[in-house]
Amino acid sequence: MWQWLYKLGSPKWFYTIGNRVLPWLWGVTGLLLVVGIIWGLGFSPPDYQMGDNYRIIYLHVPAAGLMKGSFYMMALCSAALLIWKIKMADIVAKAVAPIGAMATLLMLVSGSLWGIPTWGTWWIWDARLTSSLLQFFIFVGIIALRSAIESRDSAAKACAVLTLVGLVNIPIIEYSVEWWNTLHQGASDLSLRDSSANPPEIWIPAFFTGFGFIGLFFIGLILRSQNEILLRERRSQWVKDLLLTDNAKADTESGINTNA
Amino acid sequence: MNTDMNKASSELGLLSVMGATVRREMLLAFRNPGDVINPLMFFVIAVTLFPLSVGTDENFLSAIAPGVIWVTALLAVMLSMDSLFRADFEDGNLEQLLMSPQPLYFLLLAKIFSHWLVACLPIILLAPVLASMLFMSPEGMLPLVLSLLLGTPVLTLLGGIGMALTVGLSRSGLLLAVLILPLYVPVLVFGTGVVQAAINGTAFSGLLALLAALFALAVSLSPLAISAALKISIN
Numbered sequence: 001m002w003q004w005l006y007k008l009g010s011p012k013w014f015y016t017i018g019n020r021v022l023p024w025l026w027g028v029t030g031l032l033l034v035v036g037i038i039w040g041l042g043f044s045p046p047d048y049q050m051g052d053n054y055r056i057i058y059l060h061v062p063a064a065g066l067m068k069g070s071f072y073m074m075a076l077c078s079a080a081l082l083i084w085k086i087k088m089a090d091i092v093a094k095a096v097a098p099i100g101a102m103a104t105l106l107m108l109v110s111g112s113l114w115g116i117p118t119w120g121t122w123w124i125w126d127a128r129l130t131s132s133l134l135q136f137f138i139f140v141g142i143i144a145l146r147s148a149i150e151s152r153d154s155a156a157k158a159c160a161v162l163t164l165v166g167l168v169n170i171p172i173i174e175y176s177v178e179w180w181n182t183l184h185q186g187a188s189d190l191s192l193r194d195s196s197a198n199p200p201e202i203w204i205p206a207f208f209t210g211f212g213f214i215g216l217f218f219i220g221l222i223l224r225s226q227n228e229i230l231l232r233e234r235r236s237q238w239v240k241d242l243l244l245t246d247n248a249k250a251d252t253e254s255g256i257n258t259n260a
Numbered sequence: 261m262n263t264d265m266n267k268a269s270s271e272l273g274l275l276s277v278m279g280a281t282v283r284r285e286m287l288l289a290f291r292n293p294g295d296v297i298n299p300l301m302f303f304v305i306a307v308t309l310f311p312l313s314v315g316t317d318e319n320f321l322s323a324i325a326p327g328v329i330w331v332t333a334l335l336a337v338m339l340s341m342d343s344l345f346r347a348d349f350e351d352g353n354l355e356q357l358l359m360s361p362q363p364l365y366f367l368l369l370a371k372i373f374s375h376w377l378v379a380c381l382p383i384i385l386l387a388p389v390l391a392s393m394l395f396m397s398p399e400g401m402l403p404l405v406l407s408l409l410l411g412t413p414v415l416t417l418l419g420g421i422g423m424a425l426t427v428g429l430s431r432s433g434l435l436l437a438v439l440i441l442p443l444y445v446p447v448l449v450f451g452t453g454v455v456q457a458a459i460n461g462t463a464f465s466g467l468l469a470l471l472a473a474l475f476a477l478a479v480s481l482s483p484l485a486i487s488a489a490l491k492i493s494i495n
Contacts, residue, residue: 137441137442138443141438141442145425148432149429154493157488158489161488162425164485165421169446172446173446176446176450177449183453
């Protein structure tokens with residue numbers, strides 16, 4: 001296990017292991033998403049109150065999960081970078097940040113689209129909506145800081161510090177927003193909050209799309225990290241060899257004889 | 261020679277070094293009064309903009325007064341952060357601070373405390389005047405001052421983290437806002453909560469205690485983040 005983690009810490013190994021994992025991941029993710037979406041959108045029974053509107057849950061809840069998961073992943077990577085100075089941790093943290101931001105945005109947009117038919121308004125200052133919006137701002141801040149600092153090492157460490165500061169702050173922000181919300185208005189009663197109230201025909205497809213989204217997350221993580229690895233290691237021998245063999249392969253496939 | 265000097269200076273008591281730091285910052289502030297006056301003037305002018313834009317209806321102004329005062333104070337603190345490290349970064353004093361044999365944690369606390377004295381205390385003192393210009397009810401005055409007294413140090417400490425992360429960049433004003441404003445939310449929520457509760461006649465001591473808890477957390481943790489961030493920025 002440790003040996004394996006240690007190897008993942010090397011960009012070259014991450015790149016090759018990523019290549020080996022990706023086809024399987026694509027397969028499993030595609031299957032989960034196709035089954036989950038067709039089942040959820042086509043065959044689950046409509047909700048007795050919301051009709052077919054509730055089906056946006058198959059997009060909304062997995063996106064919310066990714067929002068949290070991405071940030072925890074970034075925090076773990078930041079700690080790994082600052083404590084053990086693992087280069088790969090920064091590459092992953094950088095790769096995950098836009099994915100987390102997009103997941104948060106997807107969650108907000110799908111939530112507000114859901115809000116129009118069910119709440120009658122696309123935005124309310126509900127505790128969850130507000131704290132998700134703030135979470136989105138934190139993601140944006142981390143991405144903005146990285147793009148503002150020129151030196152790659154400084155940017156990596158600065159983003160790691162900011163991510164950890166954000167990690168300490170997020171529960172405080174959520175608590176304060178929750179408190180603020182209960183003070184300013186009655187808590188909105190969302191019937192889907194209580195998952196046990198929903199029959200299995202509704203939550204099993206959500207399970208499929210949820211794991212499908214996790215699969216998509218890791219596909220995005222691996223692809224973006226691999227890009228970053230190639231960019232950072234472009235002067236190293238193994239990347240040159242890789243590109244040369246790829247070119248040679250492409251050449252032989254297209255029938256060009258380089259020796260001629 | 262150098263080690264002797266380090267030894268000599270490390271034999272200075274921690275309190276006297278912190279005192280010297282505060283004295284130096286105060287002296288600098290009095291020689292360059294812009295650091296005191298600009299945040300204060302920003303606060304006054306920004307609050308004045310509200311009646312000019314939303315109208316002078318007494319009921320409406322008194323309803324939004326706690327929020328207006330708190331948000332403008334928060335922005336004034338954030339905009340004042342630039343003077344915390346910028347000049348020291350440019351003339352090399354920050355490097356001296358990092359190399360000092362004294363624990364950086366306490367030196368930073370002294371620096372932040374002096375910044376708070378210079379930039380935040382005048383705002384807190386003027387806040388009741390501006391609040392009464394916005395027709396805020398008098399029951400809210402003391403809670404407003406108390407909440408600002410507990411809240412602005414937290415804003416200064418959190419702003420210090422953002423400033424330490426961006427001090428090496430030439431234009432960092434807007435970036436600082438993007439980094440720091442989301443983190444300011446709890447202070448704002450509890451700070452305005454204290455004033456609103458007092459105006460509504462409900463108990464506010466619990467909210468003040470929450471602000472005090474945030475203060476304790478910020479004092480104990482943010483100097484660590486600031487010193488880590490400064491070491492990255494100085495490199």
